[in-house]
Amino acid sequence: MTPRVQLLRTAIGEEHDVFVVRQRGREVASAIGLESQDQIRVATALSEVGRQLFARLGPVLVVFDADTGPSPGLVVSATARLAGEPGEVDALADEVAVAQRLVDTWQLDQESGQVVITLGRTLPATAPALTPARIEELRGELAVLVPSRPVEEFVVQNQHLLATLDQVQSHRDQLLRLNAELEETNRGVLALYNELSEELEATNRGVVALYAELDEKSAQLREASEAKTRFLANVSHELRAPVTAVLGLVRLVTDPGSDPLTAEQRTQLDLIRDSAQDMLVRVNELLDLAKAESGRLEPVPVEVDLHRVFHALAGTMRSLAxxxxxxxxxxxxxxxPALVTDETMLIQVLRNLMTNGIKFTVRGEVRLAGRLRDDDRLDLVVSDTGIGIPEAEHEHVFEEFYQIRGEVQAGTVGTGLGLPYARRLAALLGGELTLASTVGEGSTFTVTLPLRTGTG
Structure with missing residues (x-):
């Protein structure tokens, strides 16, 4: 069932009927509920279509329908008989194209020797609903309307034109005012942009200067680090010779083939030997750290017998406890599983961790264990029941020469190089060294290594 219901029909048989059609268009648009400006648009478009059709093709039938479908509105069709040249329709379409912009829907059809132009305008949401009762009411209202004379309609048309011109002038004045405001805003934006550009350039210059200074400081730090490494290596070498000589002399004097010693002399020599051995350990730590920092340590992967490594560490560490x-x-x-890594470096890492655990454990145990991870890496875990390390110090203990002072540490001699060196070696082996610790409960150091060094 078609949603269109006829409201009114009229015709253009003479030239002055164009004014009547315009009037009818305005009246129907007003009655159906279109707003004032839309009424003028429909009337203007319809009069232009009617004038062109009548001028080119002769009499025109105009039908006003109410569209009661999903998008209710006014639909007007203008029909004329086609009797001209084949190109007449194309020329007509060009002539009435301007009217197309005044309406919501537009269609030009050529069928059965006729030309039909259909135009429509959708009702606003505030318009009354097009119910059957409302349709009958509209038909009654429109049936009693009497067309005015062409001159009167011409006057109305002129009034609409003047009102439209006033509105256009108002819009023009408003646009000029907005343009002036926009130009003023643009000048402000341009000034702000220039100011920001200058500030940005100044900031960029400062950043460039800062980066240059940072590069210089970085170079100085690299030089200082290299100088420190050279110093540690040189000092270590210079200290090893006299310390080794002291140990050799002590062994010579305490040799059974040498002259007998008194008990006091032997006690003093034992103290000298123990101090020299302890000093040699510290010197070796400095030398190892210098080697690690200079990049002269390169792992030599071999298949490691973990049983042999663990048994050797058990004997050595038990003698230190x-x-x-x-x-x-x-x-x-x-x-x-089999572990392919640098055995010497691995032993040094585990020995440093276990020595550290023994040093700071008053009672309980220091334990070495191994376990395979889900990601096919190996965890070697050294745990103790010592005094523990405060959480704020967890990263500091891996800094060179850093030592936590406390009840037990105060009586412990050390250089603060064992843990930093162990972490460096773990990194050289392609792994990592991590710490978990709770004050009063103990610490757990975990060395995580790939099953084959160099595979990540």
Whole structure:
């Protein structure tokens, strides 16, 4: 069922009927509920279409329909008989194209020897609904309307034109005012842009200067680090010779084939030997750190027998645990896969960690264990039941020469190089060294290594 319902029909049989059609268009548009400006647009478009059709093709039938579909509105069709040249329709379409912009819908059809131009305008949401009762009411209102004379309609048309011109002038004045405001705003934006550009350039110059200074400082730091490394290496070499000589002399004097010593002399020589050995350990730590920093340490991967490494560490570390309350526990590495890495570096890392655990454990145990991770890497874990490390110090303990002062540490001699060196070696082996610790409960150091050094 078509949603269109006829409201009114009229015709253009003479030239002055164009004014009647314009009047009818305005009246129907007003009655159906279109707003004032839309009424003028419909009337203007319809009069232009009617004038062109009548001028080119003769009499025109005009039908006003109400569209009661999903988008209700006014639909007007103008029909004329086609009797001209084949190109007449194209010329007509060009002539009435301007009217197309005044309406919402537009269609030009050529069928059965006729030309039909259909135009439509959608009702606003505030317009009354086009119910059957409303349609009948509209038909009654429109049926009693009497067309005015062409002159009167011409006057109305002129009034509409003047009102439109006033509106256009008002819009023009408003546009001029807005343009002036926009130009003023643009000048402000341009001034702000220039100011910001100057500030940005100044900032960029400052950033460039800062980067240059940072580069210079970085170069100085690199030079200082290299100088420190050279200094540590040189000092270590220079100290090793006299310390080694002292140890050699002590062994010579305490040799059974040498002259007998008194008990006091032997005690003093034992103290000299112990101090020299301790000094040699510190000197070796400095030398190892210097080698690591200079990049002269290169891992030499071999297949490592973890059972042999663990047993060797068990014997060495148990001899260092002089407190009877401290036990060294080394678990058997059963079920662990083969590990290809630098054996010497691995032993140094684990020995440093276990020595550190023994040093700061008053009672309990220091334990070495191994376990395979889900990502096919190996964890070697050194845990203790010592005094623990405060969380704020977890990263500091890996800094060179850094030592935490406390009840037990105060009586412990050290250089603060063991943990930094262990972390450097772990990195050279392609792994990492991490710490978990709780004050009063102990610490756990975990060395995570790939099963083959160099595979990440």
């Amino acid at each position: 002089t407190r009877p309350e401290v036990t060294v526990v080394v678990e058997e590495p059963d079920g662990l």
